[in-house]
Amino acid sequence: MEETRIGLYVCWCGTxxxxxxxxxxxxxxxxxxxxxxxxxxxxxxxxDPGQDLIIKDIKEHNLxxxxxxxxxxxxxxxxxxxxxxxxxxxxxxxxxxxxxxxDSWVHxxxxxxxxxxxxxxxxALNRVRWHESLEKRTVDMNPATLIIGGGIAxxxxxxxxxxSGKKVYLIEKSDKLGxxxxxxxxxxxxxxxxxxxxxxxxxxxxxxxDIDVFLNTQIEDLTGYVGNFQTKISKDGAEKELxxxxxxxxxxxKAFKPDTIKGYDYTNFxxxxxxxxxxxxxxxxxxxxxxxxxxxxxxxIHCVGSRNHDYHExxxxxxxxxxxxxxxxxxxxxxxxxxxxAYADMRAFxxxxxxxxTKTSRKDVIFLMYDQKNDLPKIKKASVKDKCEMLIxxxxxxxxxxxxxxxxxxxxxxxMESQDNAKTLGQTVGVxxxxxxxxxxxxxKLDPVATTTDGVYVVGSCQSPKDIPDSVSxxxxxxxxxxxxxxxxxxxxxxxxxxxxxxxxxxxxxCVSVCPYTAISYDDEKNVSVVNEVLCKGCGxxxxxxxxxxxxxxxxxxxxxxxxxEGLLSKSLELQEV
Amino acid sequence: xxxxxxxxxxxxxxxxxxxxxxxxxxxxxxxxxxxIIRVMCSGRIEPTFVLKAFREGADGVLICxxxxxxxxxxxxxxxxxxxxxxxxxxxxxxxxxEDRLQLKWISASEGKQFAELANSFTxxxxxxxxxxxxxVMETLT
Numbered sequence: 001m002e003e004t005r006i007g008l009y010v011c012w013c014g015t016x017x018x019x020x021x022x023x024x025x026x027x028x029x030x031x032x033x034x035x036x037x038x039x040x041x042x043x044x045x046x047x048d049p050g051q052d053l054i055i056k057d058i059k060e061h062n063l064x065x066x067x068x069x070x071x072x073x074x075x076x077x078x079x080x081x082x083x084x085x086x087x088x089x090x091x092x093x094x095x096x097x098x099x100x101x102x103d104s105w106v107h108x109x110x111x112x113x114x115x116x117x118x119x120x121x122x123x124a125l126n127r128v129r130w131h132e133s134l135e136k137r138t139v140d141m142n143p144a145t146l147i148i149g150g151g152i153a154x155x156x157x158x159x160x161x162x163x164s165g166k167k168v169y170l171i172e173k174s175d176k177l178g179x180x181x182x183x184x185x186x187x188x189x190x191x192x193x194x195x196x197x198x199x200x201x202x203x204x205x206x207x208x209x210d211i212d213v214f215l216n217t218q219i220e221d222l223t224g225y226v227g228n229f230q231t232k233i234s235k236d237g238a239e240k241e242l243x244x245x246x247x248x249x250x251x252x253x254k255a256f257k258p259d260t261i262k263g264y265d266y267t268n269f270x271x272x273x274x275x276x277x278x279x280x281x282x283x284x285x286x287x288x289x290x291x292x293x294x295x296x297x298x299x300x301i302h303c304v305g306s307r308n309h310d311y312h313e314x315x316x317x318x319x320x321x322x323x324x325x326x327x328x329x330x331x332x333x334x335x336x337x338x339x340x341x342a343y344a345d346m347r348a349f350x351x352x353x354x355x356x357x358t359k360t361s362r363k364d365v366i367f368l369m370y371d372q373k374n375d376l377p378k379i380k381k382a383s384v385k386d387k388c389e390m391l392i393x394x395x396x397x398x399x400x401x402x403x404x405x406x407x408x409x410x411x412x413x414x415x416m417e418s419q420d421n422a423k424t425l426g427q428t429v430g431v432x433x434x435x436x437x438x439x440x441x442x443x444x445k446l447d448p449v450a451t452t453t454d455g456v457y458v459v460g461s462c463q464s465p466k467d468i469p470d471s472v473s474x475x476x477x478x479x480x481x482x483x484x485x486x487x488x489x490x491x492x493x494x495x496x497x498x499x500x501x502x503x504x505x506x507x508x509x510x511c512v513s514v515c516p517y518t519a520i521s522y523d524d525e526k527n528v529s530v531v532n533e534v535l536c537k538g539c540g541x542x543x544x545x546x547x548x549x550x551x552x553x554x555x556x557x558x559x560x561x562x563x564x565x566e567g568l569l570s571k572s573l574e575l576q577e578v
Numbered sequence: 579x580x581x582x583x584x585x586x587x588x589x590x591x592x593x594x595x596x597x598x599x600x601x602x603x604x605x606x607x608x609x610x611x612x613x614i615i616r617v618m619c620s621g622r623i624e625p626t627f628v629l630k631a632f633r634e635g636a637d638g639v640l641i642c643x644x645x646x647x648x649x650x651x652x653x654x655x656x657x658x659x660x661x662x663x664x665x666x667x668x669x670x671x672x673x674x675x676e677d678r679l680q681l682k683w684i685s686a687s688e689g690k691q692f693a694e695l696a697n698s699f700t701x702x703x704x705x706x707x708x709x710x711x712x713x714v715m716e717t718l719t
Contacts, residue, residue: 072599073616074591098614101602106693107610116610123615423647432593432648435687452592452650496618514621516652539651540622544661556622561615562630568586568613569634 004035004129007063008121009054011045011070013100020104022114026069030118033125037061046076051083058087065128069097069121075443090133092495092555097124119568126567130560138490139534141227142245143167145482148219148425149250151179153460153471155201157248160479162210166486169242170205171214171233177202179252185282187468188325189352197468218421222247222428225537226455227491245491246455246482247429249439250475251422253461256305256312256415263378264301264412271295271389272379272410274304275322282326287333287409289389295337295408298330299392302343303372305415312415314436316465319413320347324360326411331363339365340405342394344372350467368405369397379410416465429456438464449478455491457481496555497536498543502528504550511542511551583637583703585612587696588627590620592650593685594642600689601696608696611703612640620644620681621654625665628679632669635712638678638703642692645683655683675706 010027012018023041031039038057044050045068057063066089068080073096081091097120107113143166147154150172158168176182184194205211214235222231227245234240255276258266266272270290273281281287289295300323305311320343327339346367348357361367370377377394388406396403418437419425426433430453434440439458442450449457457478460471485491498520500511505528512520512529519535520542522528529551531542543553552558589595595616601608617623620643631639641662643655662681670676680699684692 072595072602074596074599098599101599102614103610105602105605106608108607109610112610116613119613123613427647430650432644432650432686440686514657516654537651539619539654540617541619541651541654541657544622544624545657553622556617558624558626561617561627564615565586565627565630566634568615569584569631569636 002064004065005037005061005063006035006065006067006125006128007054007057007061008033008036008039008125009045009050009066009068009070010039010041010099010121011050011068012041012043013070013104014043017070017100017104020107020110020113021099021117022110026114026117026121030121030125033122035065035129036125037063045070046079051079051086054080054083055087058084058089064089064093065131066094067097067121067124067128068094069099069117069124071100072098072102092134093128093131095124095128095131097121119570122570123564123567127560127564130557130563131555134495134554137493137495137533139227139493141485141489141491142229142243143486144169144242144244145246145248146171146219146229146231146242146244147248147250148429149179149252149460149462150174150177150213150215151250151252151460151471152181152198152468153252153475154179154248154250155198155205156472157250157459157475157479158205158211159201159208160476161482162208164483165210166483167244168211169214169244170211171217171219173216173218175215177205177213177215181468183276183283184279186325186329188321189350189356191325191328219425219428225493225535227493229455246485247457248475248478248482249425249429249431249456249458249462250460251419251425251462253416253465254419256417258304258412258414260311261304261376263376264304264410265379266412269379269381269390269410271408272412274412274414275319275326276414278326278411282329287330289408293408294334297338297340297388297405297407298409298411299340299342299405299407300326300411300413301377302341302413303415304412305417307344307372309373312417312436314465315347316416317347318416318465318467321350321353321356321467323411323413324348324356327360327363327365331365340392340407341365341367342370342377342392343367344370350469368394368403370394371397379407382406416461418462422462429453431456431458436464438462449474449481493534494536494538496538496553497533498531498538498540498551498553499533500529500531501550501552502526504548505529506548506550508547510545510547514541514545516541581704581707583611583700583708584635585638585640585700585703586631586636587612587614587640587642588617588620588623589614589684590643590650590655591616591618593644593648593683594620594692596686597642597684597688597692600687601693602689604689606689606693608693609700611700612696619649619651619654620658621649621651623658623661625661625668628665629669632674632678632709632711633715635709637706637709638680638699640695640699641679641681642684642695643681645685648685672711674709674711677702678706678709
């Protein structure tokens with residue numbers, strides 16, 4: 001057998017690791033570990049010079065294993081595997097020790113953190129010894145795409161993909177395309193008509209032979225993997241099977257219901273309305289109270305359900321600018337009205353938005369700041385002598401004064417929430433929810449539309465509250481990712497699959513019953529289990545259920561994990577009593 | 579002088595390991611006794627791994643997986659749960675405190691919960707004192 005020659009690289013990550021872990025000492029001490037041929041520390045291992053260092057050493061020192069001790073393998077495992085590949089080594093002859101997220105960033109004692117880094121590296125060194133070369137496998141990419149959600153995000157993605165001649169199945173749960181934009185009048189900051197934007201797009205969808213639209217449809221079941229998904233949907237009473245290679249989830253948002261906020265008494269005051277209701281009013285062309293009169297005093301409350309512990313902690317991102325848009329529209333329609341805003345912070349971050357704020361504040365609009373976390377305004381019924389319907393009580397933050405404002409109409413700028421079925425749909429397509437019930441992207445900065453399930457993308461407000469341009473950008477980004485994959489023609493599939501050693505298999509079929517993908521079948525003639533490697537996703541459940549040890553979970557073998565445990569617990573690296 | 583337990587933690591790649599990463603990116607601080615091993619799914623965790631950890635000197639073993647219903651592989655965490663209950667019984671019969679082995683659900687967004695768990699589990703094991711398995715095994719051989 002070939003001699004094991006390991007290269008160990010300890011990353012500083014600037015000061016991120018080096019501040020809490022004595023990386024030079026770690027690299028020096030770990031050099032004496034068995035089979036370690038070179039051990040180095042470097043400022044940024046993931047940088048080009050860092051990777052070149054590995055490649056050069058592999059060639060110069062004839063290395064056949066590499067351990068990089070740096071950040072989480074979830075971030076740079078792929079980077080370093082590629083470096084190994086570039087040096088002519090199998091990418092799976094690599095292991096990472098996470099000494100940043102699991103060490104330097106979470107501990108406060110430099111000595112302890114340094115010792116822990118050594119134990120993690122010892123585990124990785126032990127493990128990598130047992131690594132085996134694994135060959136990449138590819139399958140054909142089905143060029144069709146399933147898009148779930150027919151709002152602006154889903155529509156944009158569908159057109160982008162179909163315009164390049166690829167098939168799109170667009171599924172919409174309601175009876176029409178367009179989503180929330182159908183109910184919007186003008187859009188901020190340039191006051192373009194939402195209908196003029198969305199209608200031509202819907203027409204193009206309906207006339208595009210490459211897009212099949214399924215209205216009143218939801219998916220309940222999904223099988224397959226990247227490149228080869230399938231689902232069954234019912235259309236016109238008949239069941240239809242769809243096959244596609246990629247999925248875009250664009251299920252959007254729903255509006256927060258303000259019933260639970262006591263001080264606003266939304267259910268009792270007929271003229272306390274949500275921004276959704278006011279938008280409909282604008283679209284109909286008439287701003288009227290429930291009594292059919294033009295309101296004289298209009299009071300707009302920001303952050304309703306947003307940025308508050310009791311409701312949602314996040315900012316819904318679009319309400320501030322929508323509220324400013326309302327002021328402009330009200331000012332045009334009712335020149336003599338009084339317009340008030342109770343706001344928490346004016347968030348005018350987008351292109352043209354700060355300008356909209358400046359423009360609006362010159363239009364005789366009064367801005368009152370309130371504490372959205374602890375001290376919400378109160379809406380009270382006015383008495384006859386007040387000559388208005390409601391009075392708003394508010395502690396104005398900037399002046400420190402308590403104010404009382406007359407109002408005939410109150411508009412609540414309600415938050416954006418995830419859809420009610422976000423969790424179930426997420427489970428169907430394999431995407432998790434974040435703490436705020438929105439879908440989690442693969443990486444918040446570097447991979448914002450992909451998810452941890454290959455071939456599934458999340459775009460628009462189902463991922464977090466978003467305005468139209470951001471939703472469209474995400475939709476087109478996902479479309480571009482998918483088109484690139486379709487263009488390539490094949491996709492790589494999981495190589496860390498399970499494999500059965502037929503000599504050890506006793507034919508008990510325990511593995512067949514535990515496999516969640518029906519990837520294991522039983523060969524009646526040989527009396528052994530057989531793994532279908534295309535269906536296997538490498539979870540390893542069969543491996544731990546197998547009573548004879550016949551199943552090997554590639555890259556997570558018993559030997560590899562047991563050796564890692566030994567390394568982690570090497571006596572010389574134990575914590576000292578203090 | 580306070581006892582410093584050694585803890586091995588098996589985390590599933592998709593939820594719990596990501597949750598532990600989030601604790602890191604959020605710079606939450608927790609006890610440095612815990613040493614993490616990544617597996618793709620909590621369903622991969624064999625009883626042998628847990629016993630091996632105790633055999634090699636771990637004072638506690640913490641398994642974390644996705645919350646019920648959230649498993650990346652549909653139901654690996656349920657299989658882990660079943661094995662866990664049996665394994666707890668088993669280590670009890672071996673004369674160990676069953677609380678030295680625990681299973682918790684940590685999602686990808688629960689960095690804070692992971693940090694708190696790492697601290698509370700460390701404290702619990704510290705109170706239980708050193709695990710004698712390794713010592714006993716060494717006298718036997």
